[in-house]
Amino acid sequence: MNYRDLLTKADELDRQIAAAREVEAAAALAEIKAKIAEFDFTVEDVFSTKKTRTQRVHSGPTYRDPESGATWSGMGREPGWIKGKDRAAFVVGDQ
Known part of the structure; x- marks a missing residue:
């Protein structure tokens, strides 16, 4: 394979990576939303900025x-x- 063939292959792999990421991210987000609904988490529960360790x-x-x-x-x-x-x-x- 020469340089141009490798670049073409790289572009195709980048498209495949983006498509796979989109599918997997959607599944992960659906799972996260289901868990949030199941346990009635609030925004503060999920994205708390409180320090867990006391000073x-x-x-x-x-x-x-x-x-x-x-x-x-x-x-x-x-x-x-x-x-x-x-x-x-x-x-x-x-x-």
């Missing part, structure tokens, strides 16, 4: 170094002043 709220420091006044939330790498020690002695407030 953590920063509640302030959990631990405080009595000598330096430095604080640590308990998240991430522990600071040197609390490393290897009993954390209960450093808890802030009624936690």
Whole structure:
């Protein structure tokens, strides 16, 4: 096959691809519409923009170094002043 034959074949394949996509997309859309009707989904149910994961709220420091006044939330790498020690002695407030 030469270049022109390949281009002709490519054009024909593109037409076949577009036709197959149209048929399959119509079937998929019909199935989606049936499921929406079956379960009474709303637009918000299907296209929700709400985040499914809740964000953590920063509640302030959990631990405080009595000598330096430095604080640590308990998240991430522990600071040197609390490393290897009993954390209960450093808890802030009624936690």
